[in-house]
Each structure stands twice: as structure tokens, then as C-alpha cells.
Amino acid sequence: MNTRIEQLNALLAGKADCALVTDDLNRRYLTGMKSSAGYVLVFPEEAYLIIDSRYIERAREVVKDCIVLEQEPQVLRQLGDLMHRHGAGTCALESMTLTLQRAALFTRIEGVEMLTNSLLSQALYDLRTVKSAEELAKIEAAQQLAEDALDALLQKLHAGMTERDVALELDFHMRRHGAEDLSFETIALTGAHTSMPHGVPDDRVIRQGDFVLMDFGAVVDGYHSDTTRTVCVGEPTEEMREVYGIVRTAQDAARAAAKPGISGADLDEVARAVIRDAGYGDAFGHSLGHGVGLEIHEFPVASPQRKTLMAPGNVVTIEPGIYLPGKFGVRIEDFVVITEDGCRTLTGIPNRLVCV
Ligand code: ZN
Ligand code: ZN
Numbered sequence: 001m002n003t004r005i006e007q008l009n010a011l012l013a014g015k016a017d018c019a020l021v022t023d024d025l026n027r028r029y030l031t032g033m034k035s036s037a038g039y040v041l042v043f044p045e046e047a048y049l050i051i052d053s054r055y056i057e058r059a060r061e062v063v064k065d066c067i068v069l070e071q072e073p074q075v076l077r078q079l080g081d082l083m084h085r086h087g088a089g090t091c092a093l094e095s096m097t098l099t100l101q102r103a104a105l106f107t108r109i110e111g112v113e114m115l116t117n118s119l120l121s122q123a124l125y126d127l128r129t130v131k132s133a134e135e136l137a138k139i140e141a142a143q144q145l146a147e148d149a150l151d152a153l154l155q156k157l158h159a160g161m162t163e164r165d166v167a168l169e170l171d172f173h174m175r176r177h178g179a180e181d182l183s184f185e186t187i188a189l190t191g192a193h194t195s196m197p198h199g200v201p202d203d204r205v206i207r208q209g210d211f212v213l214m215d216f217g218a219v220v221d222g223y224h225s226d227t228t229r230t231v232c233v234g235e236p237t238e239e240m241r242e243v244y245g246i247v248r249t250a251q252d253a254a255r256a257a258a259k260p261g262i263s264g265a266d267l268d269e270v271a272r273a274v275i276r277d278a279g280y281g282d283a284f285g286h287s288l289g290h291g292v293g294l295e296i297h298e299f300p301v302a303s304p305q306r307k308t309l310m311a312p313g314n315v316v317t318i319e320p321g322i323y324l325p326g327k328f329g330v331r332i333e334d335f336v337v338i339t340e341d342g343c344r345t346l347t348g349i350p351n352r353l354v355c356v
Contacts, residue, residue, distance in 0.1 A: 003065045004030050004127060005047045011123035017088035018043045019120050020079065020106065023097040025294045026124045028222060031063045040066065041079060043086045050078060080109040088112055096121035129291055129299045130313035135223060136337060139292065139315060140346055142179070142225035143335075145218040147349050149173035150229060157356050159208045159233050163188045163201035166212060174218040183217030183224040183296045194230065195329035197286055197321060208234040211328050217296065224296045226317055227347055228333030232355040240330075243280070243322050244353045247330045250274035250320040251351055254288060254302075258318065258336055258343040264306030271320040272304075280322045289317035292335055314338040315346070 002010070008030065012019055021027055021040040030040050031049050038051035038059075047066035051059050059068045072078045083091060092115045093103055107114050131139070149170045157166070166188035174182060188201045194213040206212060215228040230247075232240065250271040257270040268288040275284045287303030292315050300308050302316055310316065319333035334347035 005042055005065050007127055008042060008123055009044050011126065012042075012092060012119065013044070015119055016092035016115055017090045018083060018086065019092040021094060021120070021124070022102065023094050023124075025222075026094065026097070026128075029124070029128060029294060031059075031066060033059050033063050034222065035059070038071070039075070039079065041082055042066075043088065045086070048082060050075065076105065076109060079106075080112070083109065083112045090115055092117075092120035094121045094124070095119075096125075125299050128293055130311065131293065131315055131337065132313075135293065136315075136346075138221045138223035139225060142183070142218045142220040142223055143227065143346055143348065145174050145177055145179050145220065146170075146183075146216055146225050146227050147347075148177060149216070149218075150214070150227070150349065153214075154231070154354065154356055157206075157212065157231070157233060159206050159210070161206050162203050163190055163193065163206075164203060166190075166206075166214065167201045167216075170214065170216050174216075179218035179220065180222075181219040183219055183226055187213070187215035187228075189213045189329075190233075192326055192328065195323040195325045195327060197323060197329065197331065206233050209236065210234070211236070211240060211330065213329060213331060215331070215333065222294050224292050224294075225346075226292050226296060226333060226335055227349075228319055228331045229349070229354070230330045230332060232353065234355065236353070236355065240328060241353065243324070243328075244330050244332075246275060246278045246280060247320050247322055247332050248351050248353075251318055251332050251334065254318045254320065255334070255336060255343065255345065258310065258316070258338060259341060260310055260312050260338055262310050264300055264302040264308050264310070265304055267302045267310065267316075267318075268304055268306070271318070275320060275322060283322045283324055284320060285323070286321065289319055289335075291316055310338045312338050312340050 019042045035055045052071040167186040213230045217225040254271040289302040291298040317335040321331035323329035336343040
């Protein structure tokens with residue numbers, strides 16, 4: 001297997017003489033080194049990580065695929081000298097994450113044309129959307145932490161707890177058992193609040209018969225997980241059961257359709273059609289899913305406009321929902337990895353309605 005830097009070089013061949021990577025996540029992806037600053041300068045024949053004194057000792061230990069150099073006070077000159085030494089006439093920059101100010105700075109390097117088109121960002125995203133076995137193992141470890149937290153919560157979930165209590169229980173459990181971070185601010189909503197897809201937990205108290213909607217995830221070694229479960233405290237009404245069943249059917253249908261070659265739009269439509277046919281088309285406003293990896297929202301995206309085709313190794317969420325303002329909402333979110341002939345669900349807990 002080629003290194004990530006070799007794979008990047010293959011995508012840039014003939015289009016740029018070198019590439020300058022400054023985005024924190026892309027730098028970490030290429031080098032395995034987590035830091036809040038630094039430069040990866042990639043040439044076809046050699047790659048360099050230029051990093052300041054705060055990180056240099058660690059970088060020399062962990063970085064294997066590039067030459068580690070300590071950042072000099074005049075970093076522009078240092079970068080320029082390397083470009084000149086390697087005879088580079090063009091350098092690709094990251095159009096999707098680099099600020100205009102920093103891009104302008106790099107154009108001061110003489111004799112090298114800075115390419116601000118989408119070439120480099122797109123190449124890095126293309127690489128990052130296809131997960132290796134090693135990356136999948138990290139995502140699954142993160143997911144396991146989240147599921148263990150849900151298990152522990154369900155043992156004690158009861159009427160009288162607040163949304164904030166629920167979120168804190170999940171967060172504490174994930175952090176206590178090894179999460180390096182939370183994937184995002186945990187969403188825990190109850191009662192009528194559940195109709196707000198991304199509501200913020202507050203002091204609202206769970207009452208008997210309420211839905212509790214929880215959207216949460218853990219980070220392990222940089223990789224995120226993402227799960228939503230809607231559970232009932234006590235007995236749901238007929239309408240709550242019916243709506244839950246429709247969302248679940250929509251999710252199962254999309255899962256069955258997820259395979260290489262299906263577009264993000266077509267995958268979204270499989271779930272959306274189930275919800276529309278059941279008469280709730282207006283109650284599902286967001287897209288079906290998104291990629292998950294070093295970022296909680298990345299490519300590929302499953303939404304009505306996306307023509308991008310799913311490919312083996314893609315990780316994507318399947319999270320249909322029905323939201324009825326003033327009443328309640330249901331979202332069920334699993335995530336899957338696209339395989340050679342279908343998909344494998346990375347979520348280990350079932351999607352049936354749980355009542356506690
Ligand atoms: Zn989520
Ligand atoms: Zn999600």
C-alpha cells in the first residue's frame with residue numbers, strides 16, 4: 001500500500017510541481033501528527049513537515065513519511081528555498097481551507113506560481129473519503145464508546161431528568177472511558193423540543209410518555225462517530241409509534257440501497273420517498289446523510305442535489321427524521337461504510353423503538 005503522500009502525489013502528477021498543506025486535519029492525515037500549526041510541503045521525490053519548537057520532539061518520534069524540519073523564524077524564506085532547491089515552478093494551495101490572507105502571503109515566494117484552484121483540496125478530500133481498515137478501526141472504537149455511554153444512560157434514564165442531565169451523562173461516560181473529544185456538542189432533547197433537529201439541551205424536564213432524542217458521538221485518535229437515537233420514557237402514543245416506524249422503514253430502505261455507484265441524491269431519495277409516501281414529506285427538511293471521519297461533516301454527502309457516486313470505503317450517515325413542530329420529532333441515525341457490493345453498518349445498536 002502506498003503512503004498517503006505517495007497517493008497525493010499520484011493525484012497531483014502533471015498538474016502541480018509541489019503542494020503546500022497547512023490545514024490542521026490535512027496535515028494530520030498526511031503525517032499522523034496532531035498539531036495546531038505547521039506546513040507539509042510535498043514534492044514528487046520528497047516531502048517535508050516543517051513544524052515549530054513546541055512540536056518538534058514529538059514530530060521526530062512519530063512522523064515516518066516525511067523529513068521533519070524545525071520551522072525557522074523566516075518561514076516564507078524556508079519554504080521558498082525548498083521549492084527552489086526542488087526546481088518547483090508551481091505550488092498547489094488548499095482553496096477550501098486556506099484564508100485569503102495566508103494565500104496572499106505565499107504568493108510573495110518568488111519564482112513559484114501559487115495555484116489557488118480546487119486541485120489540492122479536492123485531491124485531499126478524495127483521499128480522505130476512502131477509509132482504510134486502520135481508519136475504520138478508529139471510527140468503530142469511537143462508536144463503541146458512544147454506544148457504551150448510551151447503554152449506561154438507558155439504565156438510569158427516567159422522567160424528571162433534564163435534557164442537560166442526559167447530555168452530561170453521555171458526555172461524561174464517553175470522556176471517562178477514553179474519548180479524546182466529543183464529536184460535537186451533544187444534542188439531548190425531550191418532549192416538544194424533539195421537533196427541532198439541532199435543538200440545544202436546556203433545563204426542560206423529561207415527563208412520562210416523552211420521546212428523548214439524543215445525537216452524540218466520540219472522537220478516538222482524530223476520528224469521529226455519529227449516532228442519533230430517539231427513545232421513549234414510558235409508553236408512546238399511537239402517533240409516536242407510527243411516526244417512529246416510518247422513520248425506521250426509511251432508514252432500512254436507504255441502508256438496503258447503499259452501495260457503490262449510487263449517487264448521494266438517489267440514496268437520499270430512497271429514504272425521502274418512504275417519508276413522503278407516508279404523508280410526512282414536509283416534515284423531513286434536512287439531508288439524509290454526510291461523510292464522517294477526521295471531521296464530523298465531510299464528504300460524501302447524501303442530499304437531493306449531490307451527484308457524487310458512493311464508492312467502497314466511503315463512510316456515510318443515514319439519518320432520516322420526521323419533525324412535527326409543537327408535538328414531537330424522531331430521528332434515527334446510523335452510519336455505514338460502503339463495501340464492494342453494498343454496505344456494512346458501523347452502528348452496533350438496533351434501530352427499533354426502545355421504551356424505558
Ligand atoms: Zn448525528
Ligand atoms: Zn450526522
